[in-house]
Amino acid sequence: MSEPADAAQRRAIVPVICYPTDTLPQPDAALMRAATEKLQKRHEVTVPPRDARSFHVKAGQTFRITSIEGPQVGDLNLWNADDLTERFFSGKTRALHGTHVTTGDRLWSSLPYLRPMATIVEDTLGWYGLDAYGGGVHDVIGTRCDPYTHNLLSGGHYHHCCHSNLTRALAEETGLPLAEAEPHIHDVLNVFMCTGFTRDTGQYFMKASPVRPGDHIDFMAEVDLVGALSACPGGDCGATHSSDTAPCFPLLVEVFDSAATPGYTSPPVNGYDKTHGC
Numbered sequence: 060m061s062e063p064a065d066a067a068q069r070r071a072i073v074p075v076i077c078y079p080t081d082t083l084p085q086p087d088a089a090l091m092r093a094a095t096e097k098l099q100k101r102h103e104v105t106v107p108p109r110d111a112r113s114f115h116v117k118a119g120q121t122f123r124i125t126s127i128e129g130p131q132v133g134d135l136n137l138w139n140a141d142d143l144t145e146r147f148f149s150g151k152t153r154a155l156h157g158t159h160v161t162t163g164d165r166l167w168s169s170l171p172y173l174r175p176m177a178t179i180v181e182d183t184l185g186w187y188g189l190d191a192y193g194g195g196v197h198d199v200i201g202t203r204c205d206p207y208t209h210n211l212l213s214g215g216h217y218h219h220c221c222h223s224n225l226t227r228a229l230a231e232e233t234g235l236p237l238a239e240a241e242p243h244i245h246d247v248l249n250v251f252m253c254t255g256f257t258r259d260t261g262q263y264f265m266k267a268s269p270v271r272p273g274d275h276i277d278f279m280a281e282v283d284l285v286g287a288l289s290a291c292p293g294g295d296c297g298a299t300h301s302s303d304t305a306p307c308f309p310l311l312v313e314v315f316d317s318a319a320t321p322g323y324t325s326p327p328v329n330g331y332d333k334t335h336g337c
């Protein structure tokens with residue numbers, strides 16, 4: 060199709076930020092610091108490779124996800140421990156904070172709640188920034204590897220995609236049958252995953268994660284949470300996923316009481332009146 064005469068002018072229009080964050084409620088700096096002072100470890104869960112595990116975190120506690128043994132990507136789901144319908148909202152988190160998240164960014168919950176579920180208080184990969192390919196770490200652009208897309212593109216039935224791993228973990232956590240647990244699985248925070256969009260075709264790309272054993276990302280829970288973390292079958296996601304070919308390693312989840320924990324008050328749910336003009 061031919062371009063209109065004013066194509067260059069239309070392309071030259073200067074973009075504006077969709078959601079300027081000047082009015083976004085900011086995390087309290089003193090509280091964030093307090094959340095990094097880990098006072099006591101309450102529990103830990105090791106997530107086996109190509110599998111997922113659930114864990115509980117109380118509001119004000121800090122949870123840490125650590126790479127152990129080898130470079131490994133994790134797919135994280137979060138729910139309000141008292142109400143599975145309030146869950147992590149990857150799309151709005153991306154709209155507010157950008158394609159990749161790090162210290163000071165928050166993980167927002169689904170509508171109609173739209174409040175912080177967790178705040179990132181420490182990130183040992185915070186130095187990475189955006190590389191020459193436009194890649195960054197900890198993305199909120201990918202969804203999670205799943206057996207349906209795999210079936211669509213490659214055929215077959217692979218059962219250890221993050222979607223299936225998270226489904227099994229939530230079913231085990233809640234006692235729900237698999238078919239009832241599955242709809243609660245949602246778009247993830249891709250912990251440690253290095254991704255971006257190609258400049259020429261705009262396609263979603265991944266590259267080997269820069270994560271190394273000992274690297275970790277720490278979150279302060281803003282509400283009582285149930286989390287589930289899958290150790291992606293893609294391993295460092297440098298080559299492939301949705302198969303058993305990539306080297307895969309476990310991930311460690313630790314939950315701490317911190318200096319922020321005692322008496323922590325969760326933020327209120329969103330203030331919109333929900334009348335939708337009626």
Ligand SMILES: [Zn+2]
Pocket residue numbers: 134203204220221222290291292293300
């Ligand atoms: Zn995955």
